[in-house]
Amino acid sequence: MLLQLYLARYFDVRLIKEKKRGRLKGTLYSSHNQEAILVGSLFGLKSTDWISPIHRDMPAFFLKDARKGWRNPDRIGMTIQEVCAQVWGKAGSPGRARDNWSHIGSKKNRIIHSTSMLAGTIPAAAGVVLADRLNGGDALCVTYNGEGSTAQGVFHEAINFASVHKLPVITIIENNEWAYGTPNELGYSLDDFARRADGYGIPGLIADGQNVLDVYDKVMQCVEHARAGNGPSIVECKSFRAYGHGDHDDDRAAKYRPTEEVEAGRSRDPIAIMKRIMVERGALSPEDATKFMAENKGAAETDNSDFPPEVVAYLTEGVEFAVASPVPPAEEGGMWVFAE
Numbered sequence: 001m002l003l004q005l006y007l008a009r010y011f012d013v014r015l016i017k018e019k020k021r022g023r024l025k026g027t028l029y030s031s032h033n034q035e036a037i038l039v040g041s042l043f044g045l046k047s048t049d050w051i052s053p054i055h056r057d058m059p060a061f062f063l064k065d066a067r068k069g070w071r072n073p074d075r076i077g078m079t080i081q082e083v084c085a086q087v088w089g090k091a092g093s094p095g096r097a098r099d100n101w102s103h104i105g106s107k108k109n110r111i112i113h114s115t116s117m118l119a120g121t122i123p124a125a126a127g128v129v130l131a132d133r134l135n136g137g138d139a140l141c142v143t144y145n146g147e148g149s150t151a152q153g154v155f156h157e158a159i160n161f162a163s164v165h166k167l168p169v170i171t172i173i174e175n176n177e178w179a180y181g182t183p184n185e186l187g188y189s190l191d192d193f194a195r196r197a198d199g200y201g202i203p204g205l206i207a208d209g210q211n212v213l214d215v216y217d218k219v220m221q222c223v224e225h226a227r228a229g230n231g232p233s234i235v236e237c238k239s240f241r242a243y244g245h246g247d248h249d250d251d252r253a254a255k256y257r258p259t260e261e262v263e264a265g266r267s268r269d270p271i272a273i274m275k276r277i278m279v280e281r282g283a284l285s286p287e288d289a290t291k292f293m294a295e296n297k298g299a300a301e302t303d304n305s306d307f308p309p310e311v312v313a314y315l316t317e318g319v320e321f322a323v324a325s326p327v328p329p330a331e332e333g334g335m336w337v338f339a340e
């Protein structure tokens with residue numbers, strides 16, 4: 001789990017550096033400070049389970065089933081090469097260079113294609129697990145949503161449908177306190193989004209989104225609930241969006257959010273929290289805990305020595321693959337927009 005936290009963080013800072021170097025174009029949506037939500041929720045799933053990540057969750061595409069080993073060819077998740085080719089918008093990427101980010105999916109890897117319609121993946125997830133059940137399967141689906149999604153009509157319709165049919169859909173709400181430039185107090189009249197679950201008669205759990213073990217624990221309670229045939233649930237993960245909505249919004253976000261709020265929100269770094277717990281439990285020596293100091297640093301303050309070498313090596317393979325991959329031929333420009 002700790003290595004996966006480092007990998008997710010390194011993905012974020014490395015892409016920012018690549019863009020600054022002029023080797024990468026396009027908007028980046030940072031998951032910095034929210035990595036524990038992804039790692040903790042994915043860690044206990046079966047290979048055959050489905051996920052539906054969105055813009056904030058890019059590392060989920062390559063962290064899915066990573067417990068088996070990032071390089072394990074039997075892993076049911078995207079490779080780092082596929083994800084980096086996607087970010088670089090290269091030929092052969094899952095999105096065929098139509099986009100540089102999360103508008104991708106994979107039937108083979110059991111990743112539901114993300115749409116840009118907030119909460120739009122929840123009804124799709126309900127349909128996928130219903131189809132799986134009708135085909136004799138026992139797969140569940142973990143859907144990822146910002147708290148902004150909870151204000152969408154389809155959020156309620158889909159979870160209501162899933163609750164009536166007892167479908168194994170676990171809805172993660174990544175409560176990072178901001179939806180683009182809108183603070184939570186201007187968007188909702190409740191503090192705990194987990195309480196939305198009461199309206200559907202399903203469990204609603206709150207996890208400390210900065211503590212990967214707490215996320216794991218709460219999601220696994222919902223996994224057991226789903227596997228026992230009891231249907232859907234919600235896990236709200238309390239977190240904080242460290243930067244702008246995307247990097248195009250970083251400068252504005254620094255103005256629309258008070259500095260003290262941002263500093264307080266970033267201060268509970270998931271890597272530091274995991275290390276502290278491991279040292280307390282004797283799973284990591286205090287010396288080893290200070291070896292790679294990626295925590296509490298923005299991209300500009302870190303370098304490769306802040307990350308374990310296997311993390312840097314794995315991601316570098318993906319980056320080099322993407323940089324060396326060709327762009328698609330121009331005549332493909334109008335293809336795959338409609339069914340060929």
Ligand SMILES: Cc1ncc(C[n+]2csc(CCOP(=O)(O)OP(=O)(O)O)c2C)c(N)n1
Pocket residue numbers: 056116117118145146147148149152174176178179180241245
């Ligand atoms: C239905 C819909 N309305 C508006 C948008 C534009 N939009 C994209 S992301 C976003 C903010 C999302 O905030 P939140 O759900 O809290 O996720 P976060 O970015 O904070 O992770 C908005 C308004 C959209 N994609 N879909």
Ligand SMILES: [Mg+2]
Pocket residue numbers: 146147148174175176177178179180241
């Ligand atoms: Mg948000």
